[in-house]
Amino acid sequence: MAYLEKKEKNKNTPKPKKQVVLGPVTLLIIFISSALLITIFSLVAYISYTLLELPDIKGINKYNPPVVTEVYDSQGNVLAHWYVEKRWYIPIDKIPANLKKAALAAEDARFYEHKGIDFIGVLRAILKNVEAGEMVQGASTITQQVTRALLLSSEKSLTRKIKEAILAWQIDALLTKDEILTIYLNQIYFGQNAYGVEAAARAYFGKHVKDLNLSECAFIAGLPQAPSRYNLQKNRELAMNRHAHVIKRMLGEGFISSKDAEEALSYPLEMTPEVINPPTGSEYFLADIRKKLEEKYGKKVLYTSGLRIYTTLYPAWQEKANEAIKTGLNGYFKKYSKDKEKKESVHAALVSIESKTGKIRAMIGGQDFNKMQYNLATQGKMQPGSSFKPIMYSAALEKGVIHPNSIINDEPIVLPGSSLANPWIPQNYDGEFMGPITLKTAVTHSRNVPAIKVTMMTGVDSVIQMAKKMGIVSPLTPNYTIALGSNAVPVMEMVKAFSAFPNLGYTVEPVYIEYIKNNEGKFLEISEPVRNKAMEPNTAFQMLNLLQAVVQEGTGRRALKLGLPAGGKTGTTNDFKDAWFLGFTPDVVTGVWVGRIDKKSLGNKETGGGLVCPIWTDYMEITKSLTAGKTFEIPDGIALVRINLETGKLVKDNKTEGIYTTWVALPEEKALEMEADAKLKEEEMEMEAEELKSLSNLDSTSTTASPSSESQQEHPY
Secondary structure: OHHHHHHHHHHHOOOOOOOOOOOHHHHHHHHHHHHHHHHHHHHHHHHHHHHHOOOOOHHHHHOOOOEOEEEEOOOOOEEEEEOOOEOOOOOHHHOOHHHHHHHHHHHOOOOOOOOOOOHHHHHHHHHHHHHHOOOOOOOOOHHHHHHHHHHOOOOOOHHHHHHHHHHHHHHHHHOOHHHHHHHHHHHOEOOOOEEOHHHHHHHHHOOOHHHOOHHHHHHHHOOOOOOOOOOOOOOHHHHHHHHHHHHHHHHHOOOOOHHHHHHHHHOOOOOOOOOOOOOOOOHHHHHHHHHHHHHHHOHHHHHHEOOEEEEOOOHHHHHHHHHHHHHHHHHHHHHOOOOHHHHHHEEEEEEEEEOOOOEEEEEEOOOOOOOOOOOOOOOOOEOOHHHHHHHHHHHHHHHOOOOOOOEEEEOOOOEEEEEOOEEEOOOOOOOOOOEEEEHHHHHHOOOHHHHHHHHHHHOHHHHHHHHHHOOOOOOOOOOHHHHHOOOOEOHHHHHHHHOOOOOOOEEEOOEOEEEEEOOOOOEEEEOOOOEEEOOOHHHHHHHHHHHHHHHHHOOOHHHHHHOOOOEEEEEEOHHHOEEEEEEEOOOEEEEEEEEEOOOOOOOOOOOHHHHHHHHHHHHHHHHHHHHOOOOOOOOOOEEEEEEEOOOOOEOOHHHOOOOOEEEEEEEHHHHHHHHHHHHHHHHHHHHHHHHHHHHHHHHHHHHHOOOOHHHHHHOOO
């Protein structure tokens, strides 16, 4: 009983627990397992966090990179490339097979096998780098490089690497391999400011990518790893080593034969970049176009969308314009060889347009665009002097105030000046006065006083109104000095105004662009001539005829050597600060200005006729093929009339002996009126002559005979 009770007691008493002692191996396993779990958890959490900040790849299947806008002259020659990134997009089927193979060999031989991340390639790269003791092979796939180029920065961090791997896997699932390769070959930077293989082909070999040979393909394919390091000119040895490496990789991958590799390695690689040679001085023309198109389309469209801009510039005419100005200025500088200030300060500007279309065929805006970007042809405002007179005379002719045969007295006049004590006493260039002269004489010899008198007759407001109709948009001061060109205007505005004469009253808007196409070849705009009526055709032709006389016998007679029908007007401002010649043939209107940007004198007697007209004539030689055999159109209602240059009266062909005559263009009604007046005058003179003759006969009869009474009855007088 006592035994059973003791046994029962012992049964109910809990036994002490046995202690478990963990060995070092077990502890190590637990620690490693725990660390691994924590690492995996952290990595998953990190990747999850990273995924939340990944860029959206949906738009990548509509790859539309920034591409170059190309600017052409009228003959299809490239004038300029405008861009943010210098790139031309080339579809995969237009890229040489050798270049695609070279890119795969150089960057990602297993591109068509992996899913965006090449784990085998990573392992191989590690082994190669360890073996070489340096970084000789990368592990980034082409897909990863595309990801980095399009979606990520070049920051070297674990975050970027993880993002890159995830995005590469996603892109590989979204796009085909050819689509990814197309993006790579068009997107990657190749050095020399070249993005994509087409830009690289041009930058290194002056070729289109389709024309590259195997050796050139291998060179370009090896560049993305380190473009500046493999520069063929600066580091030729390194560049050639890289070139050889790519060729050997192509051979090793079975992309080319041993013979192909041997020929590629022996090919004499030389860097021959594409060079654009726009006509000298065309930078001003291009700068104007760039500014206008930035305003119209915006900078993003202009510099990234691959526009094709076809301009109106004739390269041969542009070169001739530059040559003519250079020749003219060199002659001028030779005269003042000791005056270094003139060499720096004197500039010239030229604008030449087709009269019918307004297409700008040549433009010079200054001596050197690199030194001065300010375009004197379009931005500069200079006093036109007497070259403004045709605008004023057009207003007078249009209003009917005068006619080409009208008599104006070239005599001293005194007009109100800045104060009562300082009246304005206009002078002619030669300081002389010719007395009563025809309007034709006044225009031919650029007389100032007659111009002022005609302005007073016409009214300043009418002159300003005509100037605006003819295309002068610069502000004009409403006083009589407007007759002498006291208001500063650009050469471009004066050329537009003078286009009214060969166009019989219609000014034409100067045009820079023929047409523009987008990157897909669709027309965005096509230029059409914009013509505005400024005056009646009869008015325009009368003025044209007067301006022909300036060339034939007046201040612009140096233009006679051109040998074409031409009209024009010289212009010289006070103290010889500005010198002009505005002239035209049936097809071309050209304006030339020479002056100093510091507004000082060009020198004594440096006039529009002496200094600038020869430049105009020299340049216009290039236009002769366009105008040969043509004459100015004469509108209906115009009659060419021969007049006495002293009296302005009509002259009959059989009564010109000893009389200085000239031809003028007059409205038919005016010519008929003059003819009627002349006929009436002739009849009056004939009647007077008959009366005199009768009187003479009567006197003769009464003094030489003593008639009888019979004879008096027979012949009564």
